[in-house]
Amino acid sequence: MKEQVLRSLERRFKFFFILIILVFAVLLARLWYLQIVHGEKHYAESLGNFGRQIRIAAPRGNIYDRHGELLVSNRFSHAVSVVPNDLLKNPEALAFLSNLLEIPAEELTGRFEKLRSSEREQYVPVKHDVSPEVIGRVLEARLDFPGVTVEKYPVRSYPLGEVAAHLFGHIGEINQEELAKMRGLGYRLGDLIGKMGLEKTYETYLRGTDGFRILQVDSVGQHLQVLEEIGFAPGQNLRLTLDLELQLEAEKALSEHLVWLRENTEYTSARSGVVLAMDPRSGAILAMVSYPRFDPNIFVGVTDQEVLAGLFQDPLRPFTNRVTREGYMPGSTFKPVTVIAALEEGVTGPNQNFICTGMDRVHGTLFKCWKQEGHGVLNLVEGLAYSCNMVLAELSREVGPEGIAKYARLLGFGSSTGLELHPLEIGGLVGDPDYKRKTRDPRWYPIETVHLSVGQGFIQVTPLQLAQAFMVIANGGKHYRPWVVQRIETVDGRVVKEFSPEVTREIHLKPSTLELVREGLEKAVSMGTARGAFWGFPLDRFPVAGKTGTAQIHGKEDFAFFASYAPADQPELVILVAVEEGGSGSLGAAPVARRLYEAYFGLKRRAAPKRELLTDEAPVEKAPEEKKAPVEKKVPVEKTPVEKKAPVDEAPVEKTPGEEVPVNESSAEETPVNESPVGEAPVEETPAE
Numbered sequence: 001m002k003e004q005v006l007r008s009l010e011r012r013f014k015f016f017f018i019l020i021i022l023v024f025a026v027l028l029a030r031l032w033y034l035q036i037v038h039g040e041k042h043y044a045e046s047l048g049n050f051g052r053q054i055r056i057a058a059p060r061g062n063i064y065d066r067h068g069e070l071l072v073s074n075r076f077s078h079a080v081s082v083v084p085n086d087l088l089k090n091p092e093a094l095a096f097l098s099n100l101l102e103i104p105a106e107e108l109t110g111r112f113e114k115l116r117s118s119e120r121e122q123y124v125p126v127k128h129d130v131s132p133e134v135i136g137r138v139l140e141a142r143l144d145f146p147g148v149t150v151e152k153y154p155v156r157s158y159p160l161g162e163v164a165a166h167l168f169g170h171i172g173e174i175n176q177e178e179l180a181k182m183r184g185l186g187y188r189l190g191d192l193i194g195k196m197g198l199e200k201t202y203e204t205y206l207r208g209t210d211g212f213r214i215l216q217v218d219s220v221g222q223h224l225q226v227l228e229e230i231g232f233a234p235g236q237n238l239r240l241t242l243d244l245e246l247q248l249e250a251e252k253a254l255s256e257h258l259v260w261l262r263e264n265t266e267y268t269s270a271r272s273g274v275v276l277a278m279d280p281r282s283g284a285i286l287a288m289v290s291y292p293r294f295d296p297n298i299f300v301g302v303t304d305q306e307v308l309a310g311l312f313q314d315p316l317r318p319f320t321n322r323v324t325r326e327g328y329m330p331g332s333t334f335k336p337v338t339v340i341a342a343l344e345e346g347v348t349g350p351n352q353n354f355i356c357t358g359m360d361r362v363h364g365t366l367f368k369c370w371k372q373e374g375h376g377v378l379n380l381v382e383g384l385a386y387s388c389n390m391v392l393a394e395l396s397r398e399v400g401p402e403g404i405a406k407y408a409r410l411l412g413f414g415s416s417t418g419l420e421l422h423p424l425e426i427g428g429l430v431g432d433p434d435y436k437r438k439t440r441d442p443r444w445y446p447i448e449t450v451h452l453s454v455g456q457g458f459i460q461v462t463p464l465q466l467a468q469a470f471m472v473i474a475n476g477g478k479h480y481r482p483w484v485v486q487r488i489e490t491v492d493g494r495v496v497k498e499f500s501p502e503v504t505r506e507i508h509l510k511p512s513t514l515e516l517v518r519e520g521l522e523k524a525v526s527m528g529t530a531r532g533a534f535w536g537f538p539l540d541r542f543p544v545a546g547k548t549g550t551a552q553i554h555g556k557e558d559f560a561f562f563a564s565y566a567p568a569d570q571p572e573l574v575i576l577v578a579v580e581e582g583g584s585g586s587l588g589a590a591p592v593a594r595r596l597y598e599a600y601f602g603l604k605r606r607a608a609p610k611r612e613l614l615t616d617e618a619p620v621e622k623a624p625e626e627k628k629a630p631v632e633k634k635v636p637v638e639k640t641p642v643e644k645k646a647p648v649d650e651a652p653v654e655k656t657p658g659e660e661v662p663v664n665e666s667s668a669e670e671t672p673v674n675e676s677p678v679g680e681a682p683v684e685e686t687p688a689e
């Protein structure tokens with residue numbers, strides 16, 4: 001009996017034991033299924049039921065000039081954000097939004113489908129910088145269409161408009177390619193990102209860290225309360241080496257000079273150019289202008305597609321930063337390179353005399369000096385000052401193309417300078433027989449050496465490189481890496497990163513070489529080709545050294561250049577000006593540099609350049625006999641009678657404020673250049689504000 005009871009108990013026990021095991025097995029299987037197999041789905045659903053994340057965008061860092069002037073900042077704007085899954089489930093909501101935001105429904109769904117499934121459950125901005133009307137309609141419709149909201153957020157603002165646009169760059173919505181590359185860094189669809197200029201180069205510093213807010217929502221997606229909020233960290237600020245005052249003057253001087261050229265000379269196509277101001281003691285950039293420009297504000301918020309298309313199709317390429325991305329034949333601004341080559345290689349010296357009769361034959365090819373009647377006898381310093389082609393032709397025969405190319409490279413041509421700015425600078429070209437053999441033709445003609453010596457032919461330089469070469473001449477051989485950001489700071493002023501002058505390379509030129517070249521450049525301004533442009537400028541107090549250049553471009557008017565530095569005895573500023581289709585260097589470019597020196601040295605009263613003295617060399621021509629006469633009729637610089645009128649010319653003329661200020665008002669009427677040297681009083685202007 002007892003045994004029977006025990007056996008029965010044992011059976012029951014076994015039965016329950018097996019039952020318990022089975023129940024646990026089923027529960028475990030279910031748990032595994034829920035946790036592992038459907039985990040992501042359930043997690044997403046649970047968020048859908050309880051919390052939704054909204055990003056709080058961090059403002060981008062501000063950009064300041066060297067004196068703390070605000071250059072780029074932020075303003076507040078509104079974006080429409082949606083929870084993609086809510087919209088994908090609700091065709092009515094999708095249609096409403098597509099209609100309101102003027103974005104095709106297929107485009108919206110296409111964008112949503114590219115998101116990861118967890119991202120589709122969060123708010124994603126679909127349109128930035130929407131109008132108050134759109135905000136109102138979204139807020140009204142929010143009750144009907146949960147998952148659609150308006151977020152207030154900071155947007156980029158460029159209060160200076162087109163000023164320094166190529167330097168600051170612009171932002172834009174992140175594209176698929178960028179998103180794929182930067183996903184790990186927390187970027188998501190609809191984010192704004194630096195696209196060019198400093199905005200792109202310093203994106204990681206400027207961007208900041210977004211905060212977020214988790215909202216409790218009910219089963220239909222209506223917001224109930226804020227569950228959690230994490231604040232944003234604003235982007236870091238950039239302090240530049242740029243001098244806003246000088247930048248504004250450079251923008252103004254160039255744009256006004258372009259207008260003046262078009263209205264008062266035959267250079268009616270003068271619409272583009274650059275101005276670059278740098279400190280030869282450090283490589284710091286003080287002003288950088290590329291013309292034509294664009295307004296970076298057009299990329300913020302609702303972009304006017306028509307305006308944008310117009311800019312992209314503009315043959316003058318307003319988005320190109322010509323300072324770093326355009327290769328120019330430098331014309332005579334290159335002549336110091338050839339002179340340095342000849343002096344360093346010992347093939348000439350300060351006492352050698354040259355004879356210029358106005359033309360010469362190089363192995364049967366006629367080669368002309370810009371001064372038809374010839375310069376007569378001159379030495380090397382005078383050769384530079386008067387930009388005599390014959391002097392350079394003779395030197396080039398001695399130095400050879402390889403010699404010229406060698407010193408061109410030593411001075412920085414043909415390779416990048418190292419400036420950190422997107423898009424990156426181009427390297428340009430220094431061509432020699434080897435280059436030509438490899439790329440087009442095994443033959444190198446003697447006339448090509450002559451062309452190279454005067455900055456024509458197989459030579460392409462960026463304005464940045466040309467300024468760099470003049471910095472090297474000015475500072476005695478140091479290549480500084482050009483830089484424009486001096487400091488990166490947090491909002492509360494803590495320094496995150498500091499930049500300082502960096503010598504990337506040093507070349508050792510003989511003191512006698514530097515002395516001669518510098519004297520030639522100084523005389524080019526005081527008595528040579530740039531004399532007219534600096535007429536009335538106090539060179540005794542602020543000596544300027546520089547070189548004009550005129551490059552002949554096939555099918556276009558001549559390109560004008562002026563490369564310079566001052567004070568000549570202790571250089572602290574290098575100014576480079578290039579004007580496409582602006583004619584000669586002294587007419588098209590030097591007057592702009594002069595205005596900048598006046599601004600920099602704080603010269604209140606401006607004497608205008610003397611137009612009739614704005615004479616320069618004509619570019620080298622391969623077949624001069626057939627060519628039309630050079631655009632400007634050359635006047636012997638030394639013999640013009642205008643000099644005697646100097647005292648009369650000093651009379652200041654008051655300007656009415658707000659009036660347009662051409663560089664030289666006195667010759668605004670249709671006086672052909674160089675033909676009426678007498679009787680015009682150069683106008684002195686009060687500084688135009």
Ligand SMILES: [Zn+2]
Pocket residue numbers: 356357358369370371374375376387388389390391
């Ligand atoms: Zn000559």
